[in-house]
Amino acid sequence: MKSKNPVVWFEIYVDDLNRAKKFYEQVLQVKLSELPSSNESKDELTMLAFPMEMDDEGASGALVKMPGVGAGGNSTIIYFRSEDCAVEEKRIPDAGGKIFKPKMSIGEYGFIVLAYDTEGNMFGVHSPAK
Numbered sequence: 505m506k507s508k509n510p511v512v513w514f515e516i517y518v519d520d521l522n523r524a525k526k527f528y529e530q531v532l533q534v535k536l537s538e539l540p541s542s543n544e545s546k547d548e549l550t551m552l553a554f555p556m557e558m559d560d561e562g563a564s565g566a567l568v569k570m571p572g573v574g575a576g577g578n579s580t581i582i583y584f585r586s587e588d589c590a591v592e593e594k595r596i597p598d599a600g601g602k603i604f605k606p607k608m609s610i611g612e613y614g615f616i617v618l619a620y621d622t623e624g625n626m627f628g629v630h631s632p633a634k
Contacts, residue, residue: 514565514582515551518623521569523600525552527622528567530599531592532584539566576624583616583628592629593617609633 518524525536536552549570556564565582586592590607596619597603604626605618614632621627 511563514563514580515568516565516582516621516623516625516627517573517575517578518567518569518625519575520623521550521552521567523622524567524575527599527601528554531595531601533595536567578625581618581626581628583630586629586631588634589615589617589629589631593619 516524528534529536532554534555536554539551539553541549541551549568551566551568553566554564562585584592593603593607596617600622602620603617604620605616607615607617610616612633614630616631617629618626619629
């Protein structure tokens, strides 16, 4: 694999799609949009995508509601890009989430915040070292 970024997609499974949409739109200041489903999967899953550009090397993804796959309790953490993760950290409680680790240094790699969304999923916000 020669890609600069081997991650191409992520999915955050949720129990309440509208609540999760509101949370991520408020914290990240983005708009999520519904991804059309194929006829085969129309009744099986609903997806709301984060903004994406198909020719960009970064990964994008979606909130997913699927019968039999509940929110929380997994061991994968998605990190969202930020100029200063303290900005998003301040929005998390007002949006209904909980801070797990406030902004902390990860040395030469920058800073992170770890938090829980309204569905119980842990996620991170990363900003570069300045």
